Amino acid sequence: MLSYLHGYHAGNHADVIKHLVLLALLQQLRQKEKPFVVIDTHGGNGLYALDSPQARKTREAESGALPLWQHYKKYSAFKSPLLNDYLALITGFNPDASAAKPSIYPGSPAIAQSQLREHDRLTVMELHNSEVDQLRTNFHFDKRITIHHRDGFEGAVALSPPAPPMPRRGLVLIDPSYEIKTDYQRVAKTVKEIHRRWATSMIAVWYPMLGRTRDHSSSLIQTLKSLPDVRVMELVMGPQTEEFGMHGSGMLLINTPWQFGKIIDPAMQEAATCMSASYRVTVK
Ligand SMILES: C[S@@+](CC[C@H](N)C(=O)[O-])C[C@H]1O[C@@H](n2cnc3c(N)ncnc32)[C@H](O)[C@@H]1O
Structure with missing residues (x-):
């Protein structure tokens, strides 16, 4: 049973960091x-909806997108063009662009959709019954997008490489909730299998940085480090403790584009400063 x-x-x-x-x-x-x-x-x-009972209960956007939104509204721009694009994208989903807080936050399918051209394609997988229903409601009108009520690990392998006429050019985002302990092993196995079948694909994996007793991120990184052009970036919100709580998170890339750091690093540094966090690149 999925509860996340x-x-x-x-x-x-x-x-x-993920988006x-x-x-x-x-x-x-x-x-291209x-x-x-x-x-x-x-x-x-x-x-x-950031004014939903769920979001209001945890108020997690207050240490994430909210300080970025407030800085963007106050100064009209960041130095990083990527950060400006991200804030412009979030603003585009909000009916009141001048509000003190965003009321809507786009998830990964909406961010991917915003960048698709007419001939590009997006497949989204989701296993949770009510989440996939909502996903369909949000995106069913877009013919470039296919939604599968399906296990994402199995689905990504089955769809790799893309079938003709689509070229073997693209990106796989793997963003589990890690609520099931085996997710770490499944991520590693899935990444290796996608890479074996579709060697040129960019693969982006999100992982949480948890308390000492529960943190599995270093072994995940060790397992995947030998794949080509690996880059690992982390946004750290505070010190690691013994407890379960998440003190930061990271993104691990395979087949990282050439000179990617020149775009992402200044954006993440600037975002981190604005969020009173720190950013580091641990593998490149
Ligand atoms: C961290 S959330 C995804 C957030 C989304 N990627 C974003 O950035 O907006 C993880 C999602 O994975 C779903 N999920 C959990 N296990 C899954 C599986 N094996 N296959 C597909 N979806 C799964 C959960 O229901 C949850 O909605």
Whole structure:
């Protein structure tokens, strides 16, 4: 039984690093005319109300997207073009662009959708019954998007490489909730299998940084480090403790585009400063 609902966490610090990296990778793919494919293995419902009872209970956006929104509204721009694009994207989903707080936060399917051109394709997988219903409601009108009520690990492997006429050009985002302990092993196995079948795919994995007793991120990184062009970036919100709580999170990339750091690092540094956090690149 799946109990995780992303509505409690939307717009938090983990979404900031995940979605900035996602947006930057999509922008790289758009640099060439050739179509691309995006596979989002764990889609959530795609669009989140930040004034919902769930979001109001945890108020996680207050240390994530909210300080970025407030800075953007006050100064009209960041130095990083990527960060400006991210805030412009969030603003586009909000009916009142001048509000003190955003009321809607876009999830990974909405961010991917925003970057699709007519000939690009997005497949989103989601296993939770009510989340997938909401996902369908949010995106059914878009013919470029296919939604599967399906296990994302199995689905991503089955869809790799993309079938003709789509080219073997694209990105797989793997963003589990890690509520099941075996998710770590499944991520590692899935990444290796996607890479074996579709060697040129960019693969982006999000992982949480947890308390000492529960943290599995270093072994995940060790397992995947030998794949080509691996880059690991982390946004750290505070010191690690013994407890379960998440003190930061990271993104691990495979087949990282050339000179990607020149785009993502200044954006993440600036975002981290604004969020009173710290950013580091641990593998490149
Ligand atoms: C962290 S949330 C996804 C958030 C989303 N990627 C975003 O950035 O907006 C993880 C989602 O994975 C779903 N999920 C959990 N196990 C799954 C599985 N094996 N296959 C597909 N979806 C799964 C959960 O229901 C949850 O909605």
